[in-house]
Amino acid sequence: MPTVTPQQVEERVIEAVASFGPEKEDVVRDATFESLDVDSLDLVELGQIVQDEYGVELKSDDMPKLKTVGDAIDLIVSRAS
Amino acid sequence: MSSASSKRDDTAEVRPQERGCALVTGGSRGIGAAIAGGLAADGWFVGVNYRSGAEAAQEVVAAIATAGGSAVPVQGDVSADGAADELFARLLEESGLPVLVLVNNAGITADGLSPQLSDDDWGRVIDTNLSAAFRLTRAALRPMLKARFGRIVNVASVVGVNRANAGQANYAAAKAGLVGLTKTVAAEVARRGVTVNAVAPGLIETDMTDGIGEGLLAAVPARRAGRPEEVAAAVRFLAGADASYITGTTLTVDGGLTA
Numbered sequence: 001m002p003t004v005t006p007q008q009v010e011e012r013v014i015e016a017v018a019s020f021g022p023e024k025e026d027v028v029r030d031a032t033f034e035s036l037d038v039d040s041l042d043l044v045e046l047g048q049i050v051q052d053e054y055g056v057e058l059k060s061d062d063m064p065k066l067k068t069v070g071d072a073i074d075l076i077v078s079r080a081s
Numbered sequence: 082m083s084s085a086s087s088k089r090d091d092t093a094e095v096r097p098q099e100r101g102c103a104l105v106t107g108g109s110r111g112i113g114a115a116i117a118g119g120l121a122a123d124g125w126f127v128g129v130n131y132r133s134g135a136e137a138a139q140e141v142v143a144a145i146a147t148a149g150g151s152a153v154p155v156q157g158d159v160s161a162d163g164a165a166d167e168l169f170a171r172l173l174e175e176s177g178l179p180v181l182v183l184v185n186n187a188g189i190t191a192d193g194l195s196p197q198l199s200d201d202d203w204g205r206v207i208d209t210n211l212s213a214a215f216r217l218t219r220a221a222l223r224p225m226l227k228a229r230f231g232r233i234v235n236v237a238s239v240v241g242v243n244r245a246n247a248g249q250a251n252y253a254a255a256k257a258g259l260v261g262l263t264k265t266v267a268a269e270v271a272r273r274g275v276t277v278n279a280v281a282p283g284l285i286e287t288d289m290t291d292g293i294g295e296g297l298l299a300a301v302p303a304r305r306a307g308r309p310e311e312v313a314a315a316v317r318f319l320a321g322a323d324a325s326y327i328t329g330t331t332l333t334v335d336g337g338l339t340a
Contacts, residue, residue: 041273045226 004054006077013073016049017042029070036069046072054080097230101181102126103320104172106159106217109138111287112236113186115309117141119317121150125182128155128172132187151176159187159213160205165220179224182320185214185259186236192248203251210255215262218277222270231275232320233266235259236312237331239283243339256281260331267329276328280315283307283335303336 010029018024022036033043043066047058056079066072103120107113109131118141121127127145129152131138138154145152153175157168169180188210191202218233225231240246241257260279267277284297285307298306315332318324333339 039272041226041270048223048226 004080006073009050009054009077009080010073012053013046013050013069013076016046017069017072020045027069029068029073031069032067033069033072034067043072050076050080056080096124097181097228097322098124098126100178100228100230101224102128102172102176102178103182103184104128104130104155104168104180104217104221105184105186106130106213107132107187108184109134109141109154112282112285112309112312113184114141115313116184116186116236116316117152118145118148118150119310119313120182120184120320121145121152122148123317123321124150125320126176126178127152128168128175128180129153130155130157130159130168130187132156132158159217160208164213165216168217169220169224179228180221181225181228181230182232182234183217183221184234184236184316184320185217187213188236188252188255190249190252192252194248195250198250206251207255207258210252211258211262214259218262218266222266222275225275226270226273229274231270231273232324233263233275233277234316234319235263235277235279236316237263237279237281239281239333239335239339242331243281243333263331264329271328274325276319276324278319278324278328279331280312280319281331281333281335281339282312283333283338285309285312285334297338301336301338302340305336307334307336 014027017027017038020038020042043063050056056076103125105113105117105127108117108129117127117129129138129141142152142154155168155171157164172180189206191206193202214235237259238256240249241253242260263277263279284301287309312334315334
């Protein structure tokens with residue numbers, strides 16, 4: 001697995017979250033998934049994307065802890081390194 | 082088209098049959114073979130899964146080809162470890178398409194009255210008829226969610242939810258479980274254009290029911306056993322575009338047996 005930088009992960013997560021519906025400029029670290037209308041199934045899909053691209057597994061236990069875009073970025077970065 | 086409430090749907094214009102293929106487990110015989118033929122007639126590239134009937138699967142594939150359709154045999158015991166991923170990978174290799182229609186049809190029986198039903202016979206039936214269907218469903222949801230389209234049809238039975246058949250506690254538990262699985266997964270993924278339904282056949286003329294139907298026949302208002310094609314017709318409907326708003330339901334195909 002090629003090394004990915006936190007910056008790359010952040011960009012990819014923002015791009016993926018934006019693809020679920022919200023405007024990209026609204027997808028910022030502090031934005032909550034609830035405010036973006038990003039639901040639990042979207043987070044499952046985000047999990048599939050990061051698993052395919054970074055080999056990072058997001059488990060069902062992780063999902064309730066992910067409240068904001070930043071939470072997701074931080075967790076994925078911590079597991080990708 | 083980019084409001085927060087409208088989910089991505091940029092591939093809806095292309096026919097689903099161009100974007101994906103169908104997998105029918107236990108597709109070499111009986112109801113499964115009829116479903117495979119029917120889905121192929123509807124334009125799907127069909128993976129005809131079988132465990133041991135290579136020749137029968139080959140015949141199903143050949144009949145589909147003769148009728149102008151496309152299909153490949155895909156060997157694999159659905160209850161084996163890792164079977165779901167392997168079947169999907171092989172079918173992707175053969176068709177170049179992800180699975181967008183999954184028909185969980187593979188089923189076995191290992192009958193015995195409960196006081197004498199062994200752990201092995203209990204486990205084998207639950208593994209093949211229920212756990213394998215879940216694992217295949219889980220694997221299929223990945224391409225389906227991505228495609229914003231998917232059709233999962235579970236072949237359940239009137240045995241379990243609607244009727245008791247002495248000697249089939251394992252089969253009834255698996256088939257009733259399949260109905261619960263169907264409803265739950267349907268609720269989870271409905272907002273992505275993925276539907277999950279079941280069909281519940283009654284007495285159908287197949288190898289599996291050979292010799293067990295005589296007593297039951299008297300209870301069937303239609304006064305005859307059903308044909309595999311009559312079950313396949315329900316599956317084809319549920320897999321088709323017209324059934325887009327039908328999800329989490331069980332369509333009974335039993336000549337009125339449970340009416």
